[in-house]
Amino acid sequence: MSTTQHGKKEKKELLLEIRGLRIEGYADEKWIEIVHGVNLELHRGEILGLIGESGAGKSTIGLAAMGYTRDGCRISGGSIDFEGMDLTTASSDELASLRGAKIAYVAQSAAASFNPAHRLIDQHTEAPVQYRIKKRLESQEDAMELYERLRLPNPKEIGFRYPHQVSGGQLQRAMTAMAMACRPDLIIFDEPTTALDVTTQIEVLAAIRDIVDQFNTAAIYITHDLAVVAQMADKIKVLLRGDEVEEAETVKMLEAPKEDYTKSLWSVRSYKREQKYRPTGDATPVASVQNIDAAYGDVKVLEDVSFDIYAGMTVAIVGESGSGKSTAARCITGLLPPTKGRILFNGTELPSSYKDRSKEQLRQAQMIYQMADTALNPKVKISEIIGRPAYFYLGLRGAALKKRVDELLNLIELEPGDYYNRYPPELSGGQKQRIGIARALAANPSFIICDEVTSALDQLVAEGILKLLDRLQKEFNLAYMFITHDLATVRSISDEVVVMKEGKIVEQGPKNEMFTPPHHPYTDLLLSSVPEMDPDWLTTVLEERGVDNIGEAALKKS
């Protein structure tokens, strides 16, 4: 299975060749070049990993490989040669006959890309029937076979469900099956596992790798996760702001990157800070959650959850989506009053709904959100966003308020003069997240809930945010409740870890204990599902666990 991994395979026929590709985007009534002359070669059966930060042009190049550009973009130079046909000059009819039949695309969010009004199998058979490659029934049978190969449960039946009746990981595999429907020569995977949990991701990765190998399909695998690309690709190309940084065979790239930028990408995961322990004696925790239950309507989502957070410490809440970690945060903030149990703050019980809490109680606990885009009002100035809590809670106004805002901007390492009068849409993702942090700090809180604050950011930017949070914690003795599904983040910044599954706490304790065996089986599963930079990691894990023991199957057993 992994012969393709080490470049042992002899060079095969050239399938796709991109020369000096330039792409322009339309913004502010001007065409601005966003991809500056990228070259790319792909042979049959080869997998190329494209990595880079957001805005590096990965997806744009991936789409251009199908001769497609998004609205407001155009190919302004270079050639895209697919099996001897130049896609930049091909007519739209010629391109349409290629797409689906010879080149297929797997999108990042399968849930958003499937049409919710049609059954999976009907969407699967659309392309083969359209191109008259297969008859409808024939294609359906083929779909079932593909579902089986991708290890979807009930392959004979699952295709007749609607997209919402299938889980995220299954949907992503169904989409891969759909891309395979016409047996294309090239598949473009655009971050297919980014939206999935680690335990599901491993399953999708294994399935994609298998099927691409079985049909000898060439693939372009776009991702920002280095560990993932290390498992999948034969060679890796690193992009930065529309320029190629370097390209090399996977093993070579991981062991000896040439460029500084690549090295900096590789070293991100090494950030670690010193672990702190609970204060001895009878210190009161800043926040204490005691035996809470919570429910959305009749559906119980939390059951008997208790944990304590002490001043100056970071408690990481880990779990998959749906495990109730964000619900726990909603209970603490008072957005979702718990049905049972109590929440203590510095030893005093808080009213269960935020509406009944005093200004002072609200001020003490602040929140930083996952999506800085939706967490900051796009029509409000930065100075107003940060200044409002300072005015609202502390009554600062005039010159004192301006001074406080400047001080806060300095704290988050943004130049006050440059940002004071700007609006959130003018900032980058990392800057927005910093503004979110400043807004939380403006209230002088003692406790901050960080809800997946780094998961929407690139690794380099995320590292910057983590370092900033760490510095602020030391400076103001803040307590953090850090909700995340990324165990690498947990390893680098947490003091204590709480593992949640299906609304219950599976295990909790100091970080060093949690990361050394023996683990609870679920913790073990989580830990072993996190991809590592070793290109043989996936193969090893699959051998250890067996192909039927990964993902959802393993979840049920634990």
Next chain:
Amino acid sequence: MNYFVIAYYALLIGGSCLAAYYQKRTPFLLLFSLTLASFIMGIIGGEGALWSVTIAAGIIALAAGTSYAFREFLVIVLPREMSKTIKTAPLTASFGLFVVMTYAIAGIFAPVIAPFSEAEVVSSAFAPPDQTMLLGADQLGRDMFSRIIFGARNSVGLALLATAIAFFTGAVAGMIAATKGGWFDQVMGRIVDVIMSIPSIIFALLLLSIFGTSIATLVVVIGVIYAPRVFRLARAVAGNIVVMDYIEAAKLRGEGTWYLIRKEILPNSTAPLIAEFGLEFSFVFLLVAGLSFLGLGIQPPTADWGSMVRENATLVSFGEITPLIPAAAIALLTVAVNFVVDWMLYRSSGLKE
């Protein structure tokens, strides 16, 4: 064959050739299809048909020229931010703006512009146009032109006031409903359903015959009838905004409903609301004109375009266009407002090409 016809075809064919030579596809197709159509029109309608084509083309060219010049004028006159927006406006939008501005000037400075007052009888009934009366006299011998100018003030002013009331109540109620939810939302929603289930003109007639036809009642009645549409739009737009994290953050900060609406929701919903304002204005304006035409709107002797159409309607049978002038004024304003609204909707939708 006279010189006009020769010049007409020479110009069209010459224009087509030039367009073709410089590879301007759209102008060429336009010019040449007009040439072909003119052959047929010339044969059937003779020189007269060609004259009307020329005049229509002239009017369109004049309007386009005015719009272009007006847009450049606005770009220079307005402050930087706004002139940047205006620069991207299509010609139709600047035409709309031009017409709206003309009406506004006519309405505001009516007593200065109009040679006579609106109720003054200056001549015999249905007198033809002469040097003192640009558009002739109406059925009582009042100056038509002066009444049109004053009509701009009365009809447009009333419609504007009524729309503003409808808009304010509707938008505020809609946003509160979206923010608060619960019983307030339900009650408001059902009230709105009831109002919207009755055809607006019939509902207006009903209410006006109950409460009488003073200007104040008219404004309030129209406000009540049109507020539900704004309520629904405002509630839908605000509904999309209240689920955002920044609203949650503000709620958790302990902010009140009024702050949420004013500072967080309103700035994000202005674009669709302003576009809706323009659209509503056109409808309200037509309703006011319609009510006046039926005799329930603005009462004589106050000049109003709707009632002016009705009063002079008999003239149409004598082949006079006088009663059509106020009607044309109504049509022009509605079209102009819609041009502007189209542009705003396009901008707020964020579509490109």
